[in-house]
Amino acid sequence: MYSIYGCPMHYGVGDEGLIYSLDYLNQYYDLNIPIVPEITMPDKHLANLKNLDSVVATCRNIARHQHHIIQHHDTPLFIAGDHSAVIGSISGTSVNYENLGLIWIDAHPDINTDQTTVTGNIHGMPVAALLGMGEKSLTNILSSSPKLRPENIVMLGLRDIDPPEQKFLDELHIKYYTYDDIQKTGLTTCIEESIQYLSHLKAIHLSFDVDSMDPDLMPGVSVPVKSGFTVDQVYEMINAFLNRLPIAAMDIVEFNMTHDVDHRTSDFVNGLIHHILDMNEENTMFYNNTDILHNQKAAYY
Numbered sequence: 669m670y671s672i673y674g675c676p677m678h679y680g681v682g683d684e685g686l687i688y689s690l691d692y693l694n695q696y697y698d699l700n701i702p703i704v705p706e707i708t709m710p711d712k713h714l715a716n717l718k719n720l721d722s723v724v725a726t727c728r729n730i731a732r733h734q735h736h737i738i739q740h741h742d743t744p745l746f747i748a749g750d751h752s753a754v755i756g757s758i759s760g761t762s763v764n765y766e767n768l769g770l771i772w773i774d775a776h777p778d779i780n781t782d783q784t785t786v787t788g789n790i791h792g793m794p795v796a797a798l799l800g801m802g803e804k805s806l807t808n809i810l811s812s813s814p815k816l817r818p819e820n821i822v823m824l825g826l827r828d829i830d831p832p833e834q835k836f837l838d839e840l841h842i843k844y845y846t847y848d849d850i851q852k853t854g855l856t857t858c859i860e861e862s863i864q865y866l867s868h869l870k871a872i873h874l875s876f877d878v879d880s881m882d883p884d885l886m887p888g889v890s891v892p893v894k895s896g897f898t899v900d901q902v903y904e905m906i907n908a909f910l911n912r913l914p915i916a917a918m919d920i921v922e923f924n925m926t927h928d929v930d931h932r933t934s935d936f937v938n939g940l941i942h943h944i945l946d947m948n949e950e951n952t953m954f955y956n957n958t959d960i961l962h963n964q965k966a967a968y969y
């Protein structure tokens with residue numbers, strides 16, 4: 669059974685539209701997604717780790733919530749916010765499953781560290797942090813050990829790779845398909861290869877960034893990159909992975925209402941959420957976890 673929740677994380681990129689985007693989905697589509705709030709901490713003004721303490725505090729809460737859902741034998745469906753929030757969700761998944769796999773559908777590999785980042789935005793760093801690289805407070809959420817191994821990762825849809833990120837991808841032998849690779853090879857083949865590559869794993873976290881899609885179709889994101897997946901391609905991937913791999917948790921991130929046009933992106937995100945929940949009849953869309961959220965907040969302070 670899926671258990672849906674979200675966090676309006678914006679500290680990882682600093683685009684304020686993200687603060688309102690989850691409330692917007694809840695109100696406009698009557699979704700009622702429970703919210704783990706962002707936590708604001710005093711800012712240290714680090715140029716290469718913007719809003720570090722706020723990102724860390726918020727990710728700790730997300731991780732605890734994710735962990736709690738999995739402990740109750742549910743599958744978390746996490747809606748954020750910028751991609752730094754998955755340092756929380758994936759840490760929460762990882763402490764429950766040894767040798768966790770990751771499918772990363774995104775225009776960006778998000779494998780910068782505080783040493784390589786140009787923007788200082790932590791939403792460009794989650795994969796590095798989950799591999800145990802870079803700033804310690806980001807790698808130490810829930811446990812001090814690395815949350816992922818490079819050989820258990822597949823990335824699909826990359827179109828914007830910073831030079832140091834390319835170096836990490838190569839040195840760590842991370843399996844990835846750029847969007848160009850996918851257009852040349854064919855999506856179905858890339859999906860089959862990804863499934864084969866991860867088929868020995870017992871649990872896989874699927875992280876889907878809306879900016880993996882063509883911004884001409886889905887403009888409601890903070891960091892649009894030319895070209896990218898169509899709606900049909902996204903559904904082909906999601907259906908194949910959810911039906912054929914042991915998906916233990918899923919994220920949908922980076923929807924930003926302030927850049928949207930004619931509800932194109934919000935309609936898509938709402939449709940995708942319903943599709944995933946409908947794939948499993950047993951789902952309770954409105955899993956009542958308000959108490960848990962409450963307790964977690966109390967625990968944090």
Ligand SMILES: NC(=[NH2+])NCCC[C@H](N)C(=O)O
Nearest residue numbers: 751776780787789791792891
């Ligand atoms: N999750 C995202 N949209 N990431 C965009 C990252 C862009 C750029 N590589 C950076 O490190 O800032």
